[in-house]
Amino acid sequence: MEWKNKADVVVIGGGIIGTATAYNLAKFGRKDVVVLEKGAVCSGSTGRCGAGIRAQWGTEMNCRLGLACLDIFEQLDDELGLPTGLNQGGYLLVAYTEKEFENLKKGMALQNGLGVKSRVVSLSEAREICPALDASDAVGFTYHARDGHADPFLTTFAYLEAAKRLGVAYFKHTEATGVTVKGDKAVGVDTTRGHIDADVVINCAGPYAQYIAKLGGIDIPNWGERHEALITEPVDPGVCPPMLMSFSGNYYIQQRPHGSIICGVSPAGHPQDFKLRGTWQFITHMSGVLKKMLPSVKDIRVVRHWSGLYDMTPDGSPIIGETDVKNFYHSTGYSGHGFMLGPIAGRILAQHLTGGNPDIDFSKLDYRRFARGELIIEPNIT
């Protein structure tokens, strides 16, 4: 595609956040939108994620975003014209201590008050939801039937194809190397393919967002944190229909509609080394967790394992909004949940940038909250 030296909006980062933002900008009327992606499509965090989608959160903001995002996902195939691989088998959260169960129930009360129909389920009902489950050491469970997972690849491609139909230009293998600031405004982006003038610049660079922010003279306290995941060969569906997750148990396990089981655990030491490799420690530990939780899977084979980066913030909540440099926006720091929040994140920022009223007021997600000490601490993350 021929390089453009001028655009209305330049989006830095072509994962789920960047593509969903670009698509919504075009949909709501900003016609000259360019997306810059330093690798190939879905080569970053989106394509490496655990694919979960949920509204069972511990902060009001994330509950609102999560629930609104379920509404979007439920009609997204029709809206974008390509499948997103949505599979609503629910999220089954497992607590292993009374204290953790109390925390889950506290979260559930918050969720219920905001319209999320999560509920407590018994061990026998948990086994009906997840037939292969062995959680005899669990203290309690909560479940929300509308949660589940989708295909991060298909969803990103669907957003990108729909965005392209609306005139969005997507440049792959094109890295942002500078953000041009004149006076107090962002006016363009330098890239490995040349300069591009822009009226608005949006940083959707995920685990690299702190470096992009710095190019425009903005400091955000984000960091990339390496997590690993594995996938098994496909087996009969019904082994693990829900997303099975525990914060203290430190795991998530799900089965895609084609039969493969995908799972991950939070890494010891939370490495911040940007090394996108898999480790032997992970694959053996994870297999142990799988064998304990779903004993019948022991003869299923692991076919692939990989790592990806969570785009962390100090409170685990995202950063959305304009910075001290005018027209330089951020939509990042989803702390490992960018895929599940991407569709609503793209929509509300685009609504804001096209003069509309965002479905959800995101002013509290301003990055200056860290300096003010107004953290929105999300307890429900692994």
Added chain:
Amino acid sequence: MSDKDNDIIVCRCEEITLGEIREWIDRGYGSAGEIKRALRAGMGPCQGRGCQDIIMREISRRLNIPLDQVEAGSVRPPVKPIKIGLLADRGE
């Protein structure tokens, strides 16, 4: 090759046809990694051993770029599928 080859199954693990691969190349996805992400071609038990070369040749032919400039997909561990039970016990 002509369109009559579109029904040929290229990725046997995931049953992906040449026609499907051509459709995604024509949408502008010219690397083995992108075709893999869009179609699951190469994500099955053989990890692309059977299909990646064919996909890269088709990209080269269709986009008229030399084969050695077609981006290959990532090679990920384990080299061959291993049973969970075996990995779990080795980890203890």
